[in-house]
Amino acid sequence: MPRGQKSKLRAREKRRQAQEEQGDLSPQEGTSMGTTAAAASEETSDVGTSFQEGGSRSSQNPPVTEPFRRGPIDEKVVMMVHYMLYKYEMKEPISKGDMLRNVIQMYKNHFHEILRRASEYLELIFGLDLKEVDPNRHIYVLVNKLETTYDGMPGGEGSIPKTGLLMTVLGVIFTKGNCASEAEVWEVLNMMGIYDGRRHFIYGEPRKLITQDLVQENYLEYRQVAGSDPPCYEFLWGPRAHAETSKMKVLEFLAKIHDTTPSAFPVWYQEALKDEEERSQARAAARARNAARADARAKAKGSNSSRHFNKF
Incomplete structure (x- = not known):
């Protein structure tokens, strides 16, 4: 992301936070959700590329966005995301010792910052939570936000979790009165750099994902608005979404994007x-x-x- 655009995002986020503190911001606005998630998406754009097609880097599928100049800590964050996704795909735990040896190396003093930022990106973009399962030995695992494993689209097209996008769509539906128009869903996805008809570096073809794959998986319901001419469509939670997550979990996800708490x-x-x-x-x-x-x-x-x- 160009420096000017990144500065604008930061300035916009600061204005939003100031408005929140003054009680002037309506939480019904979806702008900051899309903006914040987009910023994280930009920084991890090449992560999705390197894990396409079952984990191999493909020069035929370049990132949607142009890379921006990173410092050494930023590079380590991206490397950490790579490493954790690899461990997730291999179904292997992640130890602090392995992270220090294989990723952090000479930047040990920045371990906590790198781990925090990497875990935030994994949550916002991939819908994965980092859990410490052994505090004594500092062993971590990545856990899908859904109660049962949803590791991607059917048919083995890739194993990168699509839960982050699903949680975002579920959040839009929830905050729009439990039924969101297709236009409202695309408005938020567009702010995240996800566009109808444009293949995404992580999510593939987004229209197929949200109107076919996730519908067939019973996570989403996609139906025509009664009496609409020309036909318009809307989204609702599917039965599997009701079974595997909850409004509180989705709200916690949205609150994380806003860097606040659900009670806000x-x-x-x-x-x-x-x-x-x-x-x-x-x-x-x-x-x-x-x-x-x-x-x-x-x-x-x-x-x-x-x-x-x-x-x-």
Whole structure:
């Protein structure tokens, strides 16, 4: 990204934060979500390129954006993202020792900064969370934000997770009243450098991904708006999205993009809390039904055993 554009992004973000502190920013605006995610996307543009086609670098698929001049720490952040994605694909844990030896090397004093920035990009762009599973030995793993693994499009076209884009689309749907027009979804995706008809360095053909692949996977519902002429389309959460994530998790993802907390968006936060309560009640009711069935089976089994014993 040219320095001038990067400076504008930073200035715009500072203005947004100042407005938030003054209480003037409406959280209904999608601009800063797209802007912040786009900035992260720009810095990791070559990460997607090098992992296309099953992990091999392809000169036929150059990054969408032009590279910008990086300092040594920026380069280490990109290398760390490469390294962590490789470990994720290999289903291997990541140790601090390996990171220091294979990536950080002479920049050990900047380890925490590099790790933090790399983990933020992995979350925003790929939808992966970095979890420390062994604090004593400093062992980490990358965990998909969805409850079950969603590692990419069907058919083996690549193994880079598409969860980041999916969470973004789910966020747009949620913040637009649980039903977002196609135009509203593309407006946010365009701000992230993702355009209809233009192959993306990470997500491939975006229209096919969001209107076919994710629909077939039951993560999204894509339907024509009733009575629209010419036809217009809208997106809703699919049944698999309802099962594998929640409004609170999506709001936490959006809050991370804004560098704030879910409670900073009171209207959505209240809706997410209500959704969490309803989910908790549904789980409790399901447990009660299962317990009642198990108890009934146990009683029936005991009754059958008693009748069998009495025959003798």
